[in-house]
Each structure stands twice: as C-alpha cells, then as structure tokens.
Amino acid sequence: xxxxxxxxxxxxxxxxxxxxTHADTHTAAAIxxxxxxxxxxxxxxxxxxYRQLLAWLRxxxxxxxxxxxxxxxxxAGLARHLAAQGVPMLEVDRPDRKTRRxxxxxxxxxxxxxxxxxxxxxxxxxxxxxxxEVEALRNLRVARRSAIxxxxxxxxxxxALIVTAPEDLRAQLRGLTGVRLxxxxxxxxxxxxxxxxxxxxxxxxxxxxxxxxxxxxxEIDDLDALIGPLIEQINPDLxxxxxxxxxxxxxxxxxxxxxxxxxxxxxxxxxxxxxxxIPASSGKTNRHRLNRGGDRQANAALYRVVLxxxxxxxxTRAYVERRTKEGLSKKDIIRCLKRMIARELxxxxxxx
Numbered sequence: 001x002x003x004x005x006x007x008x009x010x011x012x013x014x015x016x017x018x019x020x021t022h023a024d025t026h027t028a029a030a031i032x033x034x035x036x037x038x039x040x041x042x043x044x045x046x047x048x049x050y051r052q053l054l055a056w057l058r059x060x061x062x063x064x065x066x067x068x069x070x071x072x073x074x075x076a077g078l079a080r081h082l083a084a085q086g087v088p089m090l091e092v093d094r095p096d097r098k099t100r101r102x103x104x105x106x107x108x109x110x111x112x113x114x115x116x117x118x119x120x121x122x123x124x125x126x127x128x129x130x131x132x133e134v135e136a137l138r139n140l141r142v143a144r145r146s147a148i149x150x151x152x153x154x155x156x157x158x159x160a161l162i163v164t165a166p167e168d169l170r171a172q173l174r175g176l177t178g179v180r181l182x183x184x185x186x187x188x189x190x191x192x193x194x195x196x197x198x199x200x201x202x203x204x205x206x207x208x209x210x211x212x213x214x215x216x217x218x219e220i221d222d223l224d225a226l227i228g229p230l231i232e233q234i235n236p237d238l239x240x241x242x243x244x245x246x247x248x249x250x251x252x253x254x255x256x257x258x259x260x261x262x263x264x265x266x267x268x269x270x271x272x273x274x275x276x277x278i279p280a281s282s283g284k285t286n287r288h289r290l291n292r293g294g295d296r297q298a299n300a301a302l303y304r305v306v307l308x309x310x311x312x313x314x315x316t317r318a319y320v321e322r323r324t325k326e327g328l329s330k331k332d333i334i335r336c337l338k339r340m341i342a343r344e345l346x347x348x349x350x351x352x
Contacts (some may be wrong), residue, residue, distance in 0.1 A: 002197075002275075003022070006087075006124055008244050009061055012139070013032055013060060013061030013062065014032065014033045014062050014063065014064050015017060015030050015031070015032060015033075015038065015057060015061045015063050015064060015120050016030070016032075016056075016061045016063075016064050016065050016066070016111065016114055016115050016116075016119035017030050017031070017063060017065070017066040017067070017324040018030075018031075018032055018066070018067045018068075018069075018110075018111045018112060018115025018116070018117070018118060019028065019053070019066060019067070019068045019069065019075065019078065019093070019114060020067060020107045020108075020111040020114060020116030021045070021067055021069060021070045021073070021074035021075035021078065022074055022107070022111035023045065023074055023345065024044065024045055024107070025043065025044060025049075025107075026042070026043050026045050026047055026049065026053060026074075026075070026078060027040060027041070027042045027043075027107035027110070027113070028040065028042075028043060028053050028056065028057060028111055029108060029109045029112040029115050030039055030056075030060050030115065031112065031115045031119065032060075032061070032065070033064075033119070034170040035116065035119075036101060037112060038060050040108040040111055041053075041056055042107070042113065043056075045074065045077065045078070047077075047081070049324060050077065050081040050082075050201055051081070052305070053078070054085060054087065058099060062100070064088065065083060065088045065089060065118045065119065066083075066087055066088070066089050066090070066118065067090045067091075067092040067114040067117050067118025067119075067124065068089060068090070068091060068092065068095075068114065068127070069091075069092050069094055069110065069114050071089070071091045071130075071154050071308045072091075072127070072128065072130075077131075079127050079130060080130055080131065082130065083312055088179055089126075089127055090117075090118045090121070090124040090125065090126065090127070091124060091125045091126070091127045092113075092114045092117045092118055092123065092124050093117070093124075094110070095109075095110065095113045111266055112265055123269075124211060125135065125262065126259070126261075126262035128161065128257035128259065128262070129257060129258040129259045132258040133233065133234050133256040133258070134234060134253055134254060134256075135229065135248055135252060135258060136230065136252045137227065137230055137231065137234065137247035139167055140223055140226055140227050140230070141227065141250050141254060143223060144220060144223040144224070144227065145218075147219045147220050148216075150212075150216055151213055151216040151217060151220070152211050153184075153239075154209045154210075154213040154216065155178070157209055158181065158185060158206060158209050158210065158213070158241075160208075161202055161205055161206055162174055162206070165199070165202045165206075166199040166202065166262040167331070168169040168197055168199070169202055172184075173185065173206075175232060177263070182210045182213050182214060183210075184210075184214075185206040185209065185210035186207060186210035186211050187207075187209055187212060188203045188204075188206055188210075189203075190203035190207065191205040192204070197251070198234045199225065204335055206225045210286050212220075224246065228246045231246055231250055231253065232250050234253055235249070235253060235283060235348070235349065237348050237351075238345070238348050240251070240347065241305075241344070241345065241348060242305075242308070242313055243304070243305040243306075243309045243312075243313070244305055244345070247304075248301040248342070250264035250302075251297050251298055252298060252301055252303040252345060252349060253349070254271065255272065255295045255301075256269070256326075256349045256350070257298070260349055260350040261350070263346065263349070263350055266317055266346040266347070267340070268345045269342060269346040269349070269350075270342040270343065270346075271291070271293075271294060271300050271341055272295060272298065273292055273294050273295055273298040273300060273301075273302055273342050274291045274292065274293050274294025274295065274296060274298070274299040274337075275291065275294070275302055275339050276291055276294075276339065277289065277290070277291060277335065277339070277343075278291050280291070290335065292329035298314065299338070302338045302341055302345075303334070303338060303344055305345075306337045306338055306343050307336070308336050308343060309341075310334075310337070316337065319333075319337070320333055320337075323336065
C-alpha cells in the first residue's frame with residue numbers, strides 16, 4: 001500500500017474514491033480534486049472490510065464521490081453499505097482496452113481509474129438500489145429463468161434420445177405432441193433387471209428426463225404465482241399496457257431498478273435498453289445504425305411487445321403499413337417501434 005499524507009487538514013481536502021471489486025477483496029484508491037493519487041489499499045469483502053474502506057477514504061478529507069466497478073455483482077454489498085451511510089456513488093465502466101493496453105492492468109490501477117472516472121463524471125451511472133421489491137422480483141426471476149432453461153434442455157435431450165432409440169420405442173414416441181410426449185415418457189416402466197439392454201436404458205433415461213421436466217414445470221408455475229402479484233404491487237399500470245405481460249413487465253422493472261429516478265430522461269432509458277439508434281453519419285451520408293449495446297434482455301422484452309402489437313393493435317398495424325409504403329424494411333420498422341415503445345413505457349416506469 002502506497003500512501004501520500006494529505007497536505008492540508010481533512011476538512012480542506014476534497015477526495016474522490018475508486019474501488020475495484022472482487023469476490024474476496026476490494027481494492028480502493030483515493031485521489032484529490034487535482035488528480036493526485038493519495039493512496040491505495042486492499043480490504044476484505046466483508047461488513048467489517050466495508051467499514052474499514054469507508055473510514056480509510058474519509059481519513060484523507062471530505063469524500064465527494066466513490067466510483068465502483070461492479071455494483072451489481074461483487075460490489076453489491078459495498079454499494080449497500082455506502083448507500084446506508086449516505087455516501088454519493090457512481091457505477092463506472094471498466095477502463096477501455098486502449099487505456100489498459102498502455103497503462104497496464106492491476107487492481108490498484110483499476111481502482112485509481114475508477115476514482116478518476118467518478119471525479120470526471122465520465123461514462124458513469126447511478127447504481128441500482130439493491131433493496132426493495134424490485135430486488136425481490138429480480139431474485140425470483142433468476143430462479144424462473146434457470147428453471148425455464150433447464151426445462152428446455154430436458155425437452156431437447158428427450159427428443160435427441162428418441163432419435164437414437166430402438167425402433168419399437170422410437171415408433172411409439174416419435175409422433176406425440178409435447179404434452180403427450182412428456183406424459184408418456186414419465187409413465188414408461190423400464191425393466192431395471194435388464195438395464196444393460198439399450199431399450200431399457202433409453203426408457204429409464206426418458207422417464208427420468210420427463211419427470212424432471214414435469215417438476216420444473218410445477219416450479220415455474222409456483223414462481224409465476226408469486227411474480228405476477230408482486231409486479232402488480234410494484235407498478236399496477238405497467239401490465240395494463242398493450243402487449244406487456246408479466247415476463248416483459250418483470251424484465252423492464254428489473255432493468256429500470258428500484259430507484260427509477262436514476263433514469264434522467266426517456267432517451268437515456270432507450271439507450272439503456274439498446275433501442276436508441278446510433279448515429280453513423282459522415283460527409284454527405286446521414287444515417288443511423290443498429291444499437292448492439294444496452295441490456296439485451298430489456299431489448300428482447302421490447303421486441304416481444306412490438307411483435308404483439310404488430311399482430312393485434314390496429315394503430316401499430318396502420319403504422320407498419322404506412323412505413324412499408326415509404327420504403328422501410330420490416331427490420332427498420334421494428335427498430336422504430338421499439339424506440340417509440342421505450343418512450344411510452346419510460347413514463348409508466350417513472351411516473352411524474
């Protein structure tokens with residue numbers, strides 16, 4: 001740890017902190033408003049370590065802001081502690097590759113870069129509050145998403161086993177629809193005394209996968225019964241919008257966070273969702289390109305709303321018809337619709 005003693009009293013020195021977070025340790029750096037490095041030090045990622053880190057930063061002077069890399073992952077505990085202490089925080093991006101290539105890579109260097117970024121307010125954002133109903137919703141959605149992925153994997157493996165199964169078993173199962181297939185496989189009765197027989201082994205595997213599929217379906221239904229009322233409690237107006245169901249509403253609430261005041265404008269929300277077109281003009285060429293950044297899950301949620309409205313909403317269908325006559329492709333029309341829907345839902349997520 002390298003430390004330079006402050007040249008004036010703590011009340012006169014203004015300090016910005018930066019933290020590079022990891023699973024077991026956090027590395028902090030402090031700089032003054034002139035950009036001079038005051039010191040860096042490593043702390044354990046525990047409640048006691050958070051208190052030590054904050055006390056260490058405050059020992060240099062008046063703490064203006066703390067920039068943290070990874071407030072939603074390894075830095076979540078530290079962010080909660082600083083928020084409880086009323087410390088201004090900013091989420092900072094990791095250093096860009098060019099800077100890292102020339103300056104090198106280490107935890108103290110990353111912490112110093114976070115402090116400088118926070119002091120300059122460049123490429124920063126207000127962290128989400130990791131407390132409240134939206135955080136509870138996020139936890140439930142993590143479990144639901146995992147169950148959905150595993151159920152889909154079970155179904156893929158069942159179909160793969162049927163393709164290579166002995167002919168009699170394959171003929172029995174290959175023409176069944178999804179629900180009938182799962183029910184039939186779950187009811188198979190293999191002869192475990194002849195488990196060395198490929199047909200009996202295939203029946204055993206199919207039965208195991210089908211029963212796992214059914215258990216996951218029940219788990220998803222149980223989670224849906226909790227998620228739906230919670231969304232209604234958080235924002236009852238959101239699911240009333242055309243094309244917005246529980247899955248879309250849940251994703252947009254998690255993307256916006258508990259503290260929706262951090263979304264300072266609807267263009268910022270559109271950029272967060274990857275629905276804001278990126279300027280790509282040069283010389284006499286004036287155009288925009290697809291935005292591949294932002295929260296891709298939120299972008300997919302907006303896409304599902306667009307598809308629903310393109311099929312069922314008369315105003316959206318009229319818009320698609322008009323823009324098609326103007327020469328826009330279907331992809332361009334969908335991008336325009338996602339941007340407009342992001343604008344509409346922003347004011348529902350963050351009412352005045």
